[in-house]
Amino acid sequence: MSRLIIVSNRVAPISEGGPAAGGLAVGVYDALKETGGMWFGWSGDVVAEPPQSITLEERGRVTFATIGLAQRDYDQYYRGFSNATLWPAFHYRPDLIQFDRDEFDGYCRVNRWLAKQLAPLLKADDVIWVHDYHLIPFAQALRDEGVTNRIGFFLHIPFPATQVLLSVPRHRVLVEALCSFDLLGFQTAPDLRAFCDYIETQANGSVVRIAGEPNAVSAFGKTLRAAAYPIGVYPDEIALLAKDGESGREVQTVKTTLRDRKLIMSVDRLDYSKGLVERFRAFEKLLEHQPAQRNNVSFVQIAPPTRADMDTYRDIRLQLEAESGRINGRYAELDWTPIRYIHRQYERPVLAALFRASHVGFVTPLRDGMNLVAKEYVAAQDPDDPGVLVLSQFAGAAQELNGALIVNPLDIAGMADALAAALAMPLKERQARYTDMFAQLRENNVSVWRDNFMRDLQA
Known part of the structure; x- marks a missing residue:
């Protein structure tokens, strides 16, 4: 059976049977325990210099692979473009958007750097599941590293209507990067419609809607699928x-x-x-x-x-x-x-x-x-x-x-x-x-x- 590789901005601090983990972390961890695999991402530590190695921790069939961020990377990738630009835009607050070219460059640089750290750890049949807005360019960065595995992406926050997304400088670069994934997942049908509307009206792309199946999307010379997958809890x-x-x-x-x-x-x-x-x-x-x-x-x-x-x-x-x-x-x-x-x-x-x-x-x-x-x-x-x-x-x-x-x-x-x-x-x-x-x-x-x-x- 293929391994599952989870990639997220932060690796959740899971303790077996512990109460602190939220529903998302529990659900992802359950999948990892069933299939065996790895959870890769930022450790939460901000360090003086970019770290040279990943910390690996084995818990049963799951490997936790974490790495720190240098202060400049944290400022540009996390505090900057992720949370001062994308977060307000995707939550329909363009009035709060703060855009800085250096922060956008830092956002892309950190995604490339993280992809470079993960690539040597991958096996040919691994399935990779990337989570949330911090990592929009991640599949594109992995492809540049020669990774051909199946890569999916799930957006936990809203995807904004086209006219709101247009307020983000470099919006076209971001959507093109999303098209490097094999499957895009959104929380709701309106979020999916907003993405497809951008593809059709701004990217000169096409969307084939098939009842009961993910939409087939063609844009930027790439083909992928997109669908809504509402996240739940364990009631x-x-x-x-x-x-x-x-x-x-x-x-x-x-x-x-x-x-x-x-x-x-x-x-x-x-x-x-x-x-x-x-x-x-x-x-x-x-x-x-x-x-x-x-x-x-x-x-x-x-x-x-x-x-x-x-x-x-x-x-x-x-x-x-x-x-x-x-x-x-x-x-x-x-x-x-x-x-x-x-x-x-x-x-x-x-x-x-x-x-x-x-x-x-x-x-x-x-x-x-x-x-x-x-x-x-x-x-x-x-x-x-x-x-x-x-x-x-x-x-x-x-x-x-x-x-x-x-x-x-x-x-x-x-x-x-x-x-x-x-x-x-x-x-x-x-x-x-x-x-x-x-x-x-x-x-x-x-x-x-x-x-x-x-x-x-x-x-």
């Missing part, structure tokens, strides 16, 4: 985590301090794409328009830090701190704080148990590829007394979770109305919505996502 595993975590100290503390109040729960990385400021203002609007909810509901927002060395992320943190302080100053009482804004990380069992203890899951990104938090929230619920998911129409998960209350994250009053409806929803309706969504999660779990992609890549 039964999350349900067990949530149930087991109910007696944990953190969850019991929250329940004690809530008294008989209802809980609205949100968990996001601290990022401008998550719609956090709009979410705070929607909760404020709920308290303004529904006086009966004051001192009867609390909103917990957990937002762990991310990319703290970038100005835009420092700015969003300051803005959230100011908004939560202002709203609490307006509505708080001696025995009640409306918003609990927590800027730290919790392990998955704690988060799952908090989801289970809450009455509303509030997941309203301005734009998101999928948003696994929405799926994890549903999976964590008590079937006898489930909470209600309020979900942004711009999250990929909204394509699947029909039992959620779907909102426009820019409509503050509309989100407040949805919160009020969720808090007042009768038990039978909550159970029916939960049952439908949980069945959907089981039908399209992370193994289905992985297996469908690998089937098409190896076909």
Whole structure:
């Protein structure tokens, strides 16, 4: 059987049976354990000089191959083009794009360098699966090294509409690089349509759409296939985590301090794409328009830090701190704080148990590829007394979770109305919505996502 080679920007810190790994890491690691293979990528270390060797660690049938990045490479490839140019563009924020030619050159250089490190480790029948926007030029770089293996690519974030992508300098170079892969995977059908639209309108290429099969794409003198593969979670595993975590100290503390109040729960990385400021203002609007909810509901927002060395992320943190302080100053009482804004990380069992203890899951990104938090929230619920998911129409998960209350994250009053409806929803309706969504999660779990992609890549 062919080995599977996973390539990602970061190699996830997996410990056997440990709680820290997310659904994606678990799904990929399961595939590696079944087939045998290697996980290759950046170690997370920033070093003074480019490292000369890869660190190899064997765990059963899986080899973890990691390497550090020099400071200049980190600044240009990661902080620069990946996260100051591609991230805002792909999340429909062209106003936040920062482009620097040297950073683009660094992005391409690091991809070539990483490909050069991986190439000697490959065997002739290896199947290579590359993940996410940091590594768009990776297949092209491997081809330049003489690698002829099957190479697939999965984009975990949205693929932007053509007119948005055109705002990225070097957009044509990027799309041409994508066409060096054998199979492209996107989270949703709209993302796939956006890619195909670019091929047809900007690259003078062609797309053949075949029902039930990946689209056949021809462009830049290359042929490849492209399809949507919505990523999932393991819902039964999350349900067990949530149930087991109910007696944990953190969850019991929250329940004690809530008294008989209802809980609205949100968990996001601290990022401008998550719609956090709009979410705070929607909760404020709920308290303004529904006086009966004051001192009867609390909103917990957990937002762990991310990319703290970038100005835009420092700015969003300051803005959230100011908004939560202002709203609490307006509505708080001696025995009640409306918003609990927590800027730290919790392990998955704690988060799952908090989801289970809450009455509303509030997941309203301005734009998101999928948003696994929405799926994890549903999976964590008590079937006898489930909470209600309020979900942004711009999250990929909204394509699947029909039992959620779907909102426009820019409509503050509309989100407040949805919160009020969720808090007042009768038990039978909550159970029916939960049952439908949980069945959907089981039908399209992370193994289905992985297996469908690998089937098409190896076909």
